[in-house]
Amino acid sequence: MRVYRWSNAVSLALVLALTGCNAPSPGAAASGVAGDSTSTDAADPGAIDQPYEDVPPATAPPGSAMPGQGAATDSLAHWDGFGEAQFGMDDEQVKLVWPGELVGTPADHSQCYHLSPAGQSDISRFAMMFEDGTFVRYSVSADDLVAPGGGKRGMDTARIDALYPGRVTSSGHKYVPDGHYLRITEDGGPHVLIFETDGGGNVTEWRVGLPPQVDYVEGCS
Structure with a gap:
């Protein structure tokens, strides 16, 4: 009987070939899961329990949360409205796009x-x-809502001037001693932003709207 003797080189090549057949795929190595496609999370305690593909975040159902109680509140205030409510809509249209309940009724003969x-x-x-x-x-006296352009309650007059350079017209407040109205017209548009300040020059409230209503100093009058 003839005996075959394998050279060391041939033996090494055979071992490497067999090892390559059992190597995990690049995707499996990256995810921490073994190359055997029959393995499961239960069989492999090291497997991750999260999906490999991006899953879009769940969308919360509409609620009655007030503006400012959520992320990105600085994106809600616009020159032409607030959120999806735009100037020129009637009250029914605004209620349809608002994410919660709105209350208020017109007074008699008003x-x-x-x-x-x-x-x-x-x-x-x-x-x-x-x-x-x-x-x-719309009018705002909340600390957590930001006006178009970045102004907000609590800022001083110098900060407002810096945010809206060359665009601020100041006039005396009708009711607050040493207070002011800081009036800013939209760049290239008809809308107006007005900040009200106290006697120390700090913003107490602000409003955005269309003339002449935006200039009403007593609400609806």
Whole structure:
């Protein structure tokens, strides 16, 4: 009987070939899962329990949360409206796009009234003005809402001037001694932003809207 003797080189080549057949795939190595496609998370305690593909975040159902109680509140205030509520809409259209309940009714024989999110203890926190059935202005006294361009309650006059350079027109406040109205017209548009300050020059509230309603200093008058 003839005996075959394998050279060391041949033996080494055979071992490497067999090892390559059992090597895990690059994708399996990256995910920490063994190359055997029959393995499961239960059989492999080191396997991750998260999906390998990106899963879009769940969308919360509409609620009655007031503006400012969520992320990206600085993106809600616009020159032409607030969120999806745009100036020129009637109250029914605004209620359809608003993510919660709005309350408020016009007074007898009045063409001007406000709608506010249900649950507010103070209407001045956020209110939308309607005149002749049309959304024309919104007013804010909340600390966590940011006006178009970056201004907000608590800022001083110097900060407002820096945010809106060359665009601020100042006039004396009708009721607050040494207070002011800081009026800013939209660049290339008809809308107006007004900050009210106290006697120390700090913003106490602001509003955005269309003239002449945005210049009303006593709400609907």
